[in-house]
Amino acid sequence: MVTYFTLYKITNIINNKIYIGAHKTTNIDDNYMGSGKLIKRAINKYGIQNFKKEYIEMFNNENDMFKMESKIIDNDFLKKDNTYNINIGGKGGWTIINNNKTIEERKNSGSWKNYEKRIQILESIPIEKRKQIGKQMGDKYGGRNKLSNKEIDNRFELIKDIDLTKFGWVKKVSNKIGISHTQVRRFIDKYYNGEIYRRKMIGLL
Secondary structure, X not given: OOOEEEEEXXXXXXXXXXXXXXXXXXXXXXXXXXXXXXXXXXXXHHOHHHEEEEEEEEEOOHHHHHHHHHHHOOHHHHOOOOEOOOOOOOOOHHHOOOOOOOHHHHHHOOOOOOHHHHHHHHHOOOHHXXXXXXXXXXXXXXXXXXXXXXXXXXXXXXXXXXXXXXXXHHHHHHHHHOOOHHHHHHHHHHHHOOHXXXXXXXXXX
């Protein structure tokens, strides 16, 4: 079985924003569309039909693949307004396998547990990109900022055909909206069964 080490580009044909990534696969037509958070959200927002994928280059091994990815996706690349990438290239997150570690060791070795690693990740993202992400997360996920009415309406539209009384609804809503299962439950508890949803249904909003 042939293994392909690829560098690919995904383009949003509506706004021309791009995402570049590295991918190891045994099926060149596996329909893989990236693992980045922003590109996933964009695909959920615009629809998969509005994105095209092309291969930039193929390599004989993962080292060459990640080396080229790191050359392309650097800090200057991340500063551009037309990219969905938020981390510099060459990290190769999909190759990290900790088969010999215990569950507790895996928890404690995570990037978020390591303060220096957290700072390193933070500093790898340009300040303007961080501000952009922060604003998007505020509008989309709430936190200190409440969800915008536009985002609430978008979510209602996306999940209108999902039966919330049937098993598996959380996963379906999560995939549609692009948020975690916990965030799905919070959203449904707050808006779907809450005062806002009832008022929307009787046409008061």
